[in-house]
Amino acid sequence: MKKAGISMRMNRRQFLRAAAIAGGSAAAGMAGFPTIVKASVLGRGGAVAPSNRIVMAGIGFGMQGPGNMRSFLEKDEVQWVAVCDIDKEPLAMAKGIVDKKYGNRACATYHDFHELYARGDLDAVSIAVPDHWHAILSISALRAGLDVFGEKPLTHSLREGRALCGAVERYGRVWQTGSWQRSVENFHQACELVRNGRIGMIKRIEVGLPSGHYDFARTFGQEALVPPPANLDYDFWVGPAPWWPYCKARVHMNWRWNMDFGGGQYMDWIGHHLDIAHWGMGWDDTGPVEIEAAGEFPTSGIYNSPTRYCVKAKYADGTPMVLAGGHDEIWSGTKWIGEHGWIWVDRGEFMTEPESLKRETIGPGEVHLYKSRDHAQNFLDCVRSRRKTIAPAETAHRSASVGHLGVIAMEVGRRIKWDPATETIIGDPEAERLLGRAYRKPWQMPE
Amino acid sequence: MTRITKMVMSKGSSRVAGAAAMLLLFAAAFAGGTAWAAGAEDGTAAGSQESLEAILKDLAAYGFAEGVGAPMRLRAHVLARQDDPRARREIEDKLVAFLRSGATAGGKMEACRSLRLVGSAAAVPALEAMLADPATTDMARYALEHIPGDEADRALVAALGKTSGDVRSGIVASLGARGTVAAVAPLAGLAGGKDAALARCAARALGAIGTSEAAAALSAILAKSKGALAAEAASSLLLCADRALGKGRKDAAADLYFKAFAARVPTAVRQAAFKGRVAAAGEGAQDIILKALAGKDVSLLGPAIAMVPSVFEAPELGPVIGSMAKLPADARAQLVAVLGGYRDDGAVRAAVIDAVQSPIPPVRMEGLRALEKVGDASAVGILAARAASAGGGEQALAREVLSKLAAPDVDRAVIERLAAEKDDQVRAELIRAVGSRRVSGAKPVLMEAVKSGSPAVRARAAGALKDIASPVDIPELLNLLLEMEDETGREEMRATVAAVAMKIPRPAVRANGVKARLAAETDARNRSDLLSVLGKIGEDGSLTLLRGALSDGDPSVVDAAVRALIDWPTATPRDDLYEIARSSFALNHRMLALRAYIRMIGFEPHRAPQGATADLLKALALAPRPEEKKLVLGMLARFPCVASLKTAESLLSDPTVAEEAKLAADRIRGQISTY
Known part of the structure; x- marks a missing residue:
């Protein structure tokens, strides 16, 4: 029995082989955790030996993907082995980044995520694709035994979000959402002050989000229906969403302004400032009990997501929250208004009333929130330890839920x-119908 | 229930990239109301008033290229009649007729979007007629999948027999999404059929339905399949098992989990099945976990450890902890993390302390994290030693844990350890902990350490006093400051005096103690230090003193006054800094003041952007170097308006800052553009 145990010196390849044999299927894929062996044991002088790195791949390189990948590539403990995209141009660009990093041409490329997941040597995957693809790609990865770094909003619909959270639990995988503000000091500090009652009972929460539509891809106005370019598998790109014919302004980056693919500024940002509001309140595993919303929508052009909006939610303890885009009275970021003052936080900003609150620290015995100062590193640490990340799936689902309910x-x-x-x-059975939507053939939501 | 009362078509909206009118859809009148909502109540949306026939006429020719106009009008029309059942029925009737017309696919899709919301059994026949056609099946399902009732189920089941390939797969998916119990038998047939893709799809749908009958069908499929279908069947079986477990049918669940576990399926599925077996095992769960921890199947270590907290009480952990030494390093780190979830148990604490001293870094890190939760006063020495000897993230974590340990007597242990500790580095860590834990009883010890400790200990003690000293200590702190010799210690003590002064509730009197001392001080070095402290406190009444010091005869005092203004925590001395940036003879003062001036504009993020931009333009005029121009550009982006955009664009032609100018312009454009 003693001999049967796994030696601390077993390297990753041996571990994989053992796992595959034990799993009964060589092609089944590894779903355990990476083996950790002291670098000194492997004679690498502090560097992480290739056999003990976390093996990663990425899907989607049109916008967030390259940045996310770079944040992992800079970690010695990561070995990036493959990239996947249904557009050949960003795919080639992503491969170039990886190959340059390692000084070789070894990074594999994939068109179809099924083939990527079938490699069998991956530990984790970073997914940064349009929202309408989040659920299928993510749940499929979880079922393949992969840990996932995924983008917000967690999913395109509430039903998808619950299914994704279920899969994370069922398959015991590690999930990190790209709600990176949780790994930044001022947001962490603001939330700890709120959570520890420094402004007393919270009377109202304001969440300010961007408004309008931003031309990320510089394709506004290119709305003529034309054949898709040869480099793009457009049918695959549309995937489970309702069909829309190709036009340049519909796809890369600006897809988010069409509600079939994204959710406008409101859903784009719900996983940031609303997520922070929830964190401060300790609402990571719950949601509002009432919600009402108003929005302004375009009446021409190809986009149909709200450009100006106000959503009002009420939580079980009676606390009201306002989320707004395009309303100057609601400051960008997150603001908690309490009995004894207020705390406001945004990217690079942190203000309190009274001002002295900013200098307060949290003592022993008080509530200390999960601390991370490097979002990618937190994910990697958790891949090894199997702890929950700072932005796990349930948390992201609860943030996104407020968005979905507002849209409904x-x-x-x-x-x-x-x-x-x-x-x-x-x-309200009619509203209940909008919690999910039918997928375009032949796509089917995995669970 | 409140409801939509008004809709508005605004005509004045504009965007940077082309004009587009906005349809305003205002939902309920919010409690308390808002100005913008009130303003919206005077208008009427075109879509809500015009006839449905007019909208459908446009939609009949809708080919996607026309933009969202007609679809949004239909949406508004439906929305405006939400509380009128008769009108909704009329809408449904007309949309059904529309589906049977020769309208375009695009138009019919929009009709199906609305039927998704308002459709009833009356819409089913028209939608059913579209199910078998590859061109219309998706849009039909888009509505049908959400229409409640047996009619929709019957239509979808019937369509299974009339379709093939992807069309049939789509219908199968819809039956799964609806949880159509009546579809179990036909789906079971498809799952056992020759079309491999369809079989997997049907197996997945059976899992989504999740009933005992579906589970039985999946069990049969799993028993006779292999490869991808077996994997799909096993995954789906897990869903059925989860559902059974959720309903308290543990035996049935355990049986299903075991079937999935015993099959030749991917490791991830077996791991999930293993967790299910543990969850359904009742009293046998501990044995399953212990066998896995001692077994040969390394793929089960992770799920076994993950299930420990749900199965073992703290007193029962002995065998689990006993297995630690035989585990591979990664599993050991995971188990240590799990132990952190247990409190007040000596065996757990001992195992965690052991992990903190492990030769394996990740195990040590997890040990530190766990110690935050399970540690007590006995952990103080270990943590201080690790904080003193480790580097990087491990050192930071050890310090953090030492500052957070919440068990009784930790503060006393820190003081006692500090008194007995000889190693300067460990002493410095303990002093740091005194500060971060606010151990007020240690104040005399720290005061003494400032006077007589080694340089490192002195500076650390000076820093710790920041946290535990109170305003009544300011005179003594000033004495310590002015008596210190080494600059590092003085710098720390300047910050400490300011921080303690900031604890005075009334801002207007915060600087009084320092000002009084300054008035009596003649030594230039001491006066400079006191001016520096005034700058950090930032009490506006001190500005007169600082302005006076700008013309002091001693250059070091002038320098201290300039730097005090630069340090000022609010934007009050912005004009002073502008003047220094514009007219000082000292180049370094001009540059430092200019940079501070730019930074202070950012202290007021909610200023009117036009005003901030005007101030930044003044800074730009004084900025000969790219460094300061870049600061201006960075700040411009925080105040988006047409003026800031133009200012950023004006620098696009400057090759030294063109890249930053483009970034700023892009960001501003993004924030001021509406579509």
Whole structure:
């Protein structure tokens, strides 16, 4: 029995082989955790030996993907082995980045994520694709035994989000959402002050988000229906979403302004400032009980996401929250207004009333929130330890839920009541219909 | 329930990249109201008022290229009649007729979007007729999948027999999404059929339905399949098992988990099945975990350890902890992390302390994290030693844990250890902990350390006093400051005096103690230090003193006054700094003041952007170097308006800052553009 145990000196390849044999399927894929062996044991003078690195790949390199990948590439403990995209141009660009980093041409390229997941040597995957693809790609990865670094919003619909969280739990995988503000000091500090009652009972929360549509891809106005370019597998790109014919302004980066693919500024940012609001309140595993919303929508052009909006939510303890884009009275970022003052935080900004609150620290015995100062590193640490990350799936789902419910409230035009425990809309079967949507053939949501 | 009362078509909206009118859809009148909502109540949306026939006429020819106009009008029309059942029925009737017309695919898709919301059994026949056609099946399912009732189920089941390939796969997916119990038998047939893709799709749908009948069908498929279908069947079986477990049917769940576990399926599925077996095992769960921890199957170590907290109480952990030494390093780190979830148990604490001293870095790190939760006063010495000897992240973590340990007597242990400790580095860490833990009883010890410790200990003690000294200590702290010889210690003590002064609730009197001391001080070095402290406190009444010091005869005092203004925590001395940047004879003062002036503009993030831009333009005029121009550009981007955009664009032609100018312009454009 003693001999059967796995030696501390077993390297990653041996570990993989053992796992594959034990799993009964050589092609099944490794779903354990990376083996850790002291670098000195391997004679690498402090560097992480290739056999003990976390093996990663990425999917989607049109916008967030390259940045996310670079944040992992700079870690010695990561070995990036493959990239996947249904557009040959960003795919080639991503491969170039990886090959340059390692000084070789070894980075494999994939068009179809199924083939990537079937490699069998991956530990984790970084996914940065349009929202309508989040659920399928992520749940498929989890089922393949991969840990996932995924982008926000967690999914395109509430039903997808619950399924994704279920898969994370069922398959015991590590999930990190790209809600990186949690790994930044001022957001962490603000939330700890709120959580420890420094401004007393919270009377109101304001979350300011961007408004309008931003031309990320410089394709505004290019709305003529033309054949898709040869480098892009457009049918695959549309995937499970309702069909829209190709036009340049519809795809890369600006897809987010079409509600079939994204959710506008509102859903783009819900996983940041609303996520922080939840963190400060200790609402990472719950949601509002009522929500109502108003939005302004375009009446021409190809985009249909709200350009100016205001969403009002109420939580079980009666605390109201306002989320708004394009309303100057709501400051960008997150603001908690309490009995004894307020705390406001945004990227690079942190203000309190009274001002002295900023200098307060949290003592022993008080609530200390999960601390990370490097979002990518936190994911890698958790891949090894199997701890929950600072932005796990359930947390991201609860943030995104507020977004989804706001969109539904706009769609049905009335206040909806929500049971965050059962995740059902109360007494409004019509609104309930909007919690999910049918996938275009042949796509099917995995669970 | 409140409801939509008004809709508005605004005509004045504009965007940078082309004009587009905005349809305003205002939902409920929010409690308390807002100005913008009130303003919206005076208008009427075109889509809500015009006839449905007019909208459908446009939609009949809709070919996607026309933009979202007609679809949004239909949406508004439906929305405006949400509380009128008769009108909604009329809408449904007309949309059904529209589906049967020769309208374009694009138009019909929009009709299906609305039927998704308002469709009833009455819409099913028209949608059913579209199911078998590859060109219309997706849009039909888009509505049908969400229409409640047996009619929609029946239509989808019937369509299974009339379709093939992807069309049939789509229908199978919809049946799964609806949880159509009546579809179990036909789906089971498809899952056992020759079309491999369809079989997997049907197996997945059976899992989504999740009933006992679906589980039985999946069990049968799993028993006779292999490869991808077996994997799909096993994954789906897990869903059925989860559902059974959720309903308290543990035996049934355990049976299903075991079937998935015993099959030749991917490791990830077996791991999930293993977790399910443990969850459903009741009293046998501990044995399953212990066998896995002692077994040969390394793929089960992770899930076994993950399930420990749900199965073992702290007193029962002995065998689990006993297995640690035989585990591979990664599993050991995971187990240590799990132990951190247990409190107040000696065996756990001992195992975690052992991990903190492990030769394997990740095990040590997890040990430190766990120690934060399970550690007590006995951990103080170990943590201080690790903080003193480790570097990087491990040192930071050890310090953090030492500052957070919440068990009783930790503060006393820190003081006692500090008194007995000889190693300067460990002493410095303990002093740091005194500060971060706010151990007020240690104040005399720290005061003494400032006077007589080694340089490193002196500076650390000076820093720790920042946290535990109170305003009544300011005179003594000033004495310590002015008596210190080494600059590092003085710098730390200047910050400490300022921080303690900031604890005075009334801002207007915060600087009084320092000002009084300054008035009596003649030594240039001491006066410079006191001016520096005034700058850090930032009490506006001190500005007169600083302005006076700008014309002092001693250059070191002038320098201290300039730097005090630069350090000022608010934007009050912005004009003073502008003047220094504009007219000082000293180049370094001009540059430092200019940079501080730019930075202070950012202290007021909610200023009108036009005003901030005007101030930044003044700074730009004084900025000969690219470094300061880049600061201006960075700040411009925080105040988006047309003026800041033009200012950023004006620097696009400057090759030394063109890249930053483009970034700033892009960011500003992004924030001021609306579509």
